[in-house]
Amino acid sequence: MTSLLALDASSSACSVALWMDGNVISRVEHAPRGHTRRLMPMIDTLLDDAGIARTSLDAIAYGHGPGAFTGIRIAAGVAQGIAYALERPLLGISTLRALAQGAWQRDGAELVMPALDARLGELYVGLYRAGPDQLETVMPDAVVAPEALELPACEPGSITVVGSGVALLDRLSPEARQYVGTTQDREPEARDIVQLAAMDLASGVSTSPQQALPIYLRDQVVSSKR
Incomplete structure (x- = not known):
């Protein structure tokens, strides 16, 4: 075992x-x-x-x-x-990959952006997509100011955001914000x-x-x- x-x-x-x-x-x-x-x-x-x-x-x-x-x-x-x-x-x-894993396994999220409040007005953020057997990395984990975050083009509202960083989503640019759908503050x-x-x-x-x-x-x- x-x-x-x-x-x-x-x-x-x-x-x-x-x-x-x-x-x-x-x-x-x-x-x-x-x-x-x-x-x-x-x-x-x-x-x-x-x-x-x-x-x-x-x-x-x-x-x-x-x-x-x-x-x-x-x-x-x-x-x-x-x-x-x-x-x-x-x-x-x-820890960002782990947040995405939880959202995929328990909530069925297909496109997940784990986001943690990094303090100093920044986010720890990544982007993951559901693959056949596991999550695939779309955007590597990094730290960025919410206003500067650029996301790949996808269906509006298709990204599930999980983590304490949801509190900073109102600072995303309109272009990035359009892709955000479900949000959940999770550790x-x-x-x-x-x-x-x-x-x-x-x-x-x-x-x-x-x-x-x-x-x-x-x-x-x-x-x-x-």
Whole structure:
């Protein structure tokens, strides 16, 4: 049986999830500024509930960002420590990709723009389209001012926007705004991260514990149409 542990602390929520041959169980707590204190007890409880020893885990995954700087550093550090101790591969998963995964799987969204409030008047944003078996990247994750965001031409109202960045959508240009349909303020969750990690692991994608790095995106910009 293949089993993966995932954790996320990129927002005010703190979440952990366990993937066991396609079955997922997860836990979420709203813990602003409490990620360091809550993550390990949540992991221990999750593994106890599943009846799985930590040594039985095949890989560790974490939300590598973008998101709250302190939170993603905490997630990277905890994931790195567990992976080191168990000598297991590590997988960093985009929190934007995870948001898109949740909207696709649970809401049936076909074209998803995950958007997180990046502060400083900017958005962390990406664009994903449903493929035959998984989401395909249309626009890479980046940070951009809402007014400068340029989206590829598509059907008006066809883009589902998920994440805290929905609060900034009124600042989009009229051209970009016309493509936005359904919106939902949602936080990244480990249950989506663990599913993406399972797919990546099956495809041979993983890193060593030494390569656990937060992804901030602050030096990247989205500006080109596709």
